Amino acid sequence: MSDSRDLLRAASAKLAAAGIDNPRLEARVLWEAAGDPERFDAFVSRRIAREPVAYITGHKEFWSLDFLVAPGVLIPRPDTETIIEQVLAEFPDRSAPLKLLDFGTGSGCILAALLTEFPNARGLGIEASDAARAIATANMTRLGLADRAEIRGGNWDENLDGRFDVIVSNPPYIPTADIAGLEPDVRDYEPVSALDGGADGLDAVRALAPALKRLGGTAFVEIGIGQSEAASAILAAAGLQVLRVASDLAGVSRIVIARAKK
Numbered sequence: 354m355s356d357s358r359d360l361l362r363a364a365s366a367k368l369a370a371a372g373i374d375n376p377r378l379e380a381r382v383l384w385e386a387a388g389d390p391e392r393f394d395a396f397v398s399r400r401i402a403r404e405p406v407a408y409i410t411g412h413k414e415f416w417s418l419d420f421l422v423a424p425g426v427l428i429p430r431p432d433t434e435t436i437i438e439q440v441l442a443e444f445p446d447r448s449a450p451l452k453l454l455d456f457g458t459g460s461g462c463i464l465a466a467l468l469t470e471f472p473n474a475r476g477l478g479i480e481a482s483d484a485a486r487a488i489a490t491a492n493m494t495r496l497g498l499a500d501r502a503e504i505r506g507g508n509w510d511e512n513l514d515g516r517f518d519v520i521v522s523n524p525p526y527i528p529t530a531d532i533a534g535l536e537p538d539v540r541d542y543e544p545v546s547a548l549d550g551g552a553d554g555l556d557a558v559r560a561l562a563p564a565l566k567r568l569g570g571t572a573f574v575e576i577g578i579g580q581s582e583a584a585s586a587i588l589a590a591a592g593l594q595v596l597r598v599a600s601d602l603a604g605v606s607r608i609v610i611a612r613a614k615k
């Protein structure tokens with residue numbers, strides 16, 4: 354036990370010296386994932402190089418569910434749980450047989466969380482990245498949701514038809530010029546395709562807006578800081594009724610909720 358405490362203290366000091374926030378907590382997470390001193394030392398070295406903890410351990414919690422993650426897949430974030438909260442507020446009947454659509458499903462965390470909350474729902478996740486599709490498919494299987502979830506390749510709504518009750522998306526929304534200033538954990542490791550939203554960060558919202566109107570239902574779209582007015586205007590111009598903008602736990606306007614006008 355004393356050996357493990359010494360290893361944790363030394364690792365915490367190294368992480369702190371490298372500028373890592375919460376070095377004690379991260380050292381413990383890495384130790385629990387490593388299982389032996391040699392592997393732990395390798396994990397710490399990777400973290401000092403600013404590789405995200407989720408990529409090192411291969412796991413990330415979202416909505417109290419455990420998700421596999423890997424390089425090439427955006428790491429789930431607590432802010433995105435606001436989407437789940439807002440869907441639950443809009444659709445209080447948990448037994449409803451909803452048809453769910455997730456654009457840019459990534460790890461599948463949003464879709465899986467919703468399918469867990471709505472046991473009679475079925476969902477479709479659209480993802481352009483081969484690596485992300487493989488991870489999302491694996492997560493659906495691990496969580497026992499494979500029989501109600503389909504993960505399909507595609508670029509937004511191409512070759513997609515039908516009507517959906519709920520459409521969710523956490524699209525890329527960081528302005529291109531801001532990418533270089535991101536923390537190295539994000540900038541150097543997470544997929545740029547899942548981050549870069551174009552010059553003003555709203556390219557994906559513009560691409561999605563016609564699809565949200567055509568496919569019906571209520572849409573829940575994640576946005577970046579300071580984008581709520583512009584994103585709402587884009588959706589309104591496409592013929593959607595913006596119901597509200599929801600804030601995350603930090604008070605940041607984070608989710609635009611809209612519905613196709615009848």
